[in-house]
Amino acid sequence: xxxxxxxxxxxxxxxxxxxxxxxxxxxxxxxxxxxxxxxxxxxxxxxxxxxxxxxxxxxxxxxxxxxxxxxxxxxxxxxxxxxxxxxxxxxxxxxxxxxxxxxxxxxxxxxxxxxxxxxxxxxxxxxxxxxxxxxxxxxxxxxxxxxxxxxxxxxxxxxxxxxxxxxxxxxxxxxxxxxxxxxxxxxxxxxxxxxxxxxxxxxxxxxxxxxxxxxxxxxxxxxxxxxxxxxxxxxxxxxxxxxxxxxxxxxxxxxxxxxxxxxxxxxxxxxxxxxxxxxxxxxxxxxxxxxxxxxxxxxxxxxxxxx
Amino acid sequence: xxxxxxxxxxxxxxxxxxxxxxxxxxxxxxxxxxxxxxxxxxxxxxxxxxxxxxxxxxxxxxxxxxxxxxxxxxxxxxxxxxxxxxxxxxxxxxxxxxxxxxxxxxxxxxxxxxxxxxxxxxxxxxxxxxxxxxxxxxxxxxxxxxxxxxxxxxxxxxxxxxxxxxxxxxxxxxxxxxxxxxxxxxxxxxxxxxxxxxxxxxxxxxxxxxxxxxxxxxxxxxxxxxxxxxxxxxxxxxxxxxxxxxxxxxxxxxxxxxxxxxxxxxxxxxxxxxxxxxx
Amino acid sequence: xxxxxxxxxxxxxxxxxxxxxxxxxxxxxxxxxxxxxxxxxxxxxxxxxxxxxxxxxxxxxxxxxxxxxxxxxxxxxxxxxxxxxxxxxxxxxxxxxxxxxxxxxxxxxxxxxxxxxxxxxxxxxxxxxxxxxxxxxxxxxxxxxxxxxxxxxxxxxxxxxxxxxxxxxxxxxxxxxxxxxxxxxxxxxxxxxxxxxxxxxxxxxxxxxxxxxxxxxxxxxxxxxxxxxxxxxxxxxxxxxxxxxxxxxxxxxxxxxxxxxxxxxxxxxx
Numbered sequence: 001x002x003x004x005x006x007x008x009x010x011x012x013x014x015x016x017x018x019x020x021x022x023x024x025x026x027x028x029x030x031x032x033x034x035x036x037x038x039x040x041x042x043x044x045x046x047x048x049x050x051x052x053x054x055x056x057x058x059x060x061x062x063x064x065x066x067x068x069x070x071x072x073x074x075x076x077x078x079x080x081x082x083x084x085x086x087x088x089x090x091x092x093x094x095x096x097x098x099x100x101x102x103x104x105x106x107x108x109x110x111x112x113x114x115x116x117x118x119x120x121x122x123x124x125x126x127x128x129x130x131x132x133x134x135x136x137x138x139x140x141x142x143x144x145x146x147x148x149x150x151x152x153x154x155x156x157x158x159x160x161x162x163x164x165x166x167x168x169x170x171x172x173x174x175x176x177x178x179x180x181x182x183x184x185x186x187x188x189x190x191x192x193x194x195x196x197x198x199x200x201x202x203x204x205x206x207x208x209x210x211x212x213x214x215x216x217x218x219x220x221x222x223x224x225x226x227x228x229x230x231x232x233x234x235x236x237x238x239x240x241x242x243x244x245x246x247x248x249x250x251x252x253x254x255x256x257x258x259x260x261x262x263x264x265x266x267x268x269x270x271x272x273x274x275x276x277x278x279x280x281x282x283x284x285x286x287x288x289x290x291x292x293x294x295x296x297x298x299x300x301x302x303x304x305x306x307x
Numbered sequence: 308x309x310x311x312x313x314x315x316x317x318x319x320x321x322x323x324x325x326x327x328x329x330x331x332x333x334x335x336x337x338x339x340x341x342x343x344x345x346x347x348x349x350x351x352x353x354x355x356x357x358x359x360x361x362x363x364x365x366x367x368x369x370x371x372x373x374x375x376x377x378x379x380x381x382x383x384x385x386x387x388x389x390x391x392x393x394x395x396x397x398x399x400x401x402x403x404x405x406x407x408x409x410x411x412x413x414x415x416x417x418x419x420x421x422x423x424x425x426x427x428x429x430x431x432x433x434x435x436x437x438x439x440x441x442x443x444x445x446x447x448x449x450x451x452x453x454x455x456x457x458x459x460x461x462x463x464x465x466x467x468x469x470x471x472x473x474x475x476x477x478x479x480x481x482x483x484x485x486x487x488x489x490x491x492x493x494x495x496x497x498x499x500x501x502x503x504x505x506x507x508x509x510x511x512x513x514x515x516x517x518x519x520x521x522x523x524x525x526x527x528x529x530x531x532x533x534x535x536x537x538x539x540x541x542x543x544x545x546x547x548x549x550x551x552x553x554x555x556x557x558x559x560x561x562x563x564x565x566x567x568x569x570x571x572x573x574x575x576x577x578x579x580x581x582x583x584x585x586x
Numbered sequence: 587x588x589x590x591x592x593x594x595x596x597x598x599x600x601x602x603x604x605x606x607x608x609x610x611x612x613x614x615x616x617x618x619x620x621x622x623x624x625x626x627x628x629x630x631x632x633x634x635x636x637x638x639x640x641x642x643x644x645x646x647x648x649x650x651x652x653x654x655x656x657x658x659x660x661x662x663x664x665x666x667x668x669x670x671x672x673x674x675x676x677x678x679x680x681x682x683x684x685x686x687x688x689x690x691x692x693x694x695x696x697x698x699x700x701x702x703x704x705x706x707x708x709x710x711x712x713x714x715x716x717x718x719x720x721x722x723x724x725x726x727x728x729x730x731x732x733x734x735x736x737x738x739x740x741x742x743x744x745x746x747x748x749x750x751x752x753x754x755x756x757x758x759x760x761x762x763x764x765x766x767x768x769x770x771x772x773x774x775x776x777x778x779x780x781x782x783x784x785x786x787x788x789x790x791x792x793x794x795x796x797x798x799x800x801x802x803x804x805x806x807x808x809x810x811x812x813x814x815x816x817x818x819x820x821x822x823x824x825x826x827x828x829x830x831x832x833x834x835x836x837x838x839x840x841x842x843x844x845x846x847x848x849x850x851x852x853x854x855x856x
Contacts, residue, residue: 039842050692051691051692052688052691052692052851052852053851054851065839069848069849070697071693071694071696071697072694073694073695074693075694076694077692078692079688079692081685082690083685083854085684085686086686087606087609087686087687089609089610089613089614090609098602098605098606098609099689099693100604101598101602101691102599102693102694102695103693103694104595104694119673233696249609269621276643345770382854392781396773396776396777399772399773399776400773447848455852499616499680499683501672501675501676501679501680501683501772502616503770504772504773504776505668505671505672505776506619508624508668508776508780509619509668512664512668512780513623513664513668514665516659516660516663517626517630517660519659520630520655520656520659520660521630521633523647523655524630524633524634524637524643524646524647524655525637525642526643526645526653527642
């Protein structure tokens with residue numbers, strides 16, 4: 001996978017405040033979730049990627065070229081900013097048209113792209129309504145429309161789901177996944193972890209201006225050795241199973257659910273644990289009903305790395 | 308008891324009385340501006356004429372070296388009139404964004420969801436502008452009189468010019484009210500502090516230019532009531548018992564100022580609302 | 587061929603930015619207030635005409651002098667300065683405050699072109715707000731039974747329009763630079779226009795040459811009754827030199843503003 005966006009020892013500070021601290025990363029085709037608590041440096045990183053800010057130190061390249069003041073690259077990039085700001089007097093169609101005319105498209109092409117973008121974000125019915133009269137969800141969608149209307153190869157979306165209703169969120173998530181499958185590079189930031197999980201399993205996790213983890217969320221989870229994996233088993237005889245498990249050295253703890261029909265075991269060697277489980281069940285005549293891993297997800301990774 | 312109750316407890320202390328809630332807004336606004344170095348530098352510059360006048364007073368009264376300067380009513384009036392430029396800039400600095408920034412941030416709903424009334428809010432905002440304008444007019448004006456009284460070795464000055472204190476009070480309050488209310492009215496008319504600042508400048512300077520042109524056309528200064536600053540000066544002349552600078556009637560100037568102030572209050576009252584209904 | 591394509595593209599981008607700026611700046615309620623000021627200037631022309639026609643004063647100023655006074659004070663010293671200050675400082679700062687600058691900077695257009703396009707819109711707006719006032723004032727003061735003065739002084743009108751347009755370009759470029767560069771551009775612009783220029787322009791010596799108004803007054807044909815003081819204390823600069831200096835100022839200010847927009851990081855407050 002070739003890198004479309006690359007940051008090398010990237011730092012950014014505002015006076016005494018260090019927003020990004022020696023960050024190195026690569027982002028290729030597909031969807032990447034940019035995660036982190038408030039103040040982690042996500043917005044700063046996005047602004048550096050989109051050339052809104054200049055690095056204090058290090059380098060940021062897009063398509064192999066430095067992005068700062070490199071205006072031809074912006075034809076291949078789209079940015080959906082977090083702030084809810086528009087030219088309020090304009091209608092949705094006028095807004096898109098005005099911005100598309102700044103790209104190398106003729107009038108006919110601009111008109112076609114305006115229609116297409118509005119159709120994509122489901123705003124065709126309100127194209128001639130002033131943005132000032134749009135609802136929060138509509139405003140978010142028109143913001144997304146201006147980012148995608150020129151069919152960019154790299155899209156940077158800062159909190160694209162903010163203010164949207166559940167149906168709108170679902171539609172945007174599906175769009176983002178679709179763009180990823182089409183080979184576009186989509187960088188999405190969000191606070192809502194399960195929605196990022198719905199869009200991608202590739203994350204860039206940030207905290208205090210540093211990248212804590214980068215890559216597939218499951219692989220990251222596997223690498224977090226210091227935290228044992230939790231495995232929840234619902235079966236016919238949980239206490240009998242606990243008696244069988246407790247003798248193994250990799251099993252750190254066993255907790256029973258209040259209902260008494262399941263147990264949660266913590267193991268440092270999940271592969272071995274899963275390997276021995278079928279034999280234990282058969283030997284002890286236990287019926288397995290359900291097996292899940294509650295912490296093989298983004299929430300757990302976030303929690304373990306950030307806290 | 309050994310183990311204290313950690314659950315929610317109602318406030319057992321004193322409730323502050325309602326008339327002082329506006330002070331919270333004023334205090335916050337004053338402390339915000341007082342942190343700005345540029346603003347403080349300008350405030351200091353605005354006090355230089357006061358210091359210069361103190362030196363003149365010393366030279367004229369104590370040293371008896373400046374014979375052509377008479378320390379009388381017009382002396383104090385000219386000081387306050389000189390401060391008009393500084394009050395203009397300070398009014399823009401302190402007042403242009405006072406309400407405009409709250410409108411831009413949709414903060415009025417937040418203010419009025421608290422236990423404050425619209426009157427508390429407006430008096431609070433006015434308090435910020437009045438405070439700083441007082442620092443350049445009322446306070447140095449009164450101090451200047453005090454310095455003059457101290458420098459005079461006898462009570463004759465006080466006997467002769469005690470009325471000047473009321474004139475300083477009246478003229479200063481008029482300058483403060485005119486600047487503060489107009490800038491707040493303009494601030495309430497837009498979400499942009501830039502708009503308020505520049506239109507305040509338009510009101511002040513354009514009215515002066517209007518007067519200049521009309522006086523050239525009509526060969527008379529009786530139209531001085533058109534200019535806001537000249538209206539203030541006319542009233543100042545009356546308050547300090549000076550010969551009138553312009554042929555315009557002081558009543559005309561007073562009427563213009565009264566209409567301006569009333570209009571400003573009406574605009575502020577109409578524009579500052581907790582909720583806007585968009586049709 | 588590539589060069590002409592580039593020029594055509596550049597011109598198209600400039601036009602697009604200018605149209606967008608015109609749409610956002612001009613078509614707003616604030617323009618009504620500016621328009622009101624322009625109407626007051628016209629009303630002054632009406633008063634001047636009324637004074638002449640109705641013999642309201644024994645020694646009334648002739649139409650040419652009334653026109654000259656209006657142009658040199660109300661138009662040149664106020665309206666031009668006010669319009670360019672108001673719109674010029676807003677070109678970039680309104681986009682920053684409104685957080686819409688991101689949309690422009692994410693387009694494949696050089697930032698200097700964005701600045702230039704906005705400047706073009708400013709000159710356009712200024713011309714719409716000011717030049718019709720000049721022409722209408724002339725009509726109000728001169729149109730009558732005897733049309734000879736109207737035609738005799740037409741060259742003065744044309745020259746005034748040219749100089750006022752140059753004033754729009756000069757002040758517009760300066761205030762655009764302030765708006766692109768400084769945070770409190772309005773205060774500094776006011777201090778310059780009504781403080782520095784008001785005081786320094788009448789002082790003797792070199793300092794007068796550090797103002798835009800000095801060069802404009804040097805080429806303005808009218809005897810300004812209100813600005814007579816400046817005539818008493820110093821020479822005017824040669825007209826050709828004044829025009830060249832003004833043009834150089836315009837180029838310098840616009841170029842500097844473009845450079846600032848290109849290199850400055852505009853941090854939009856969250």
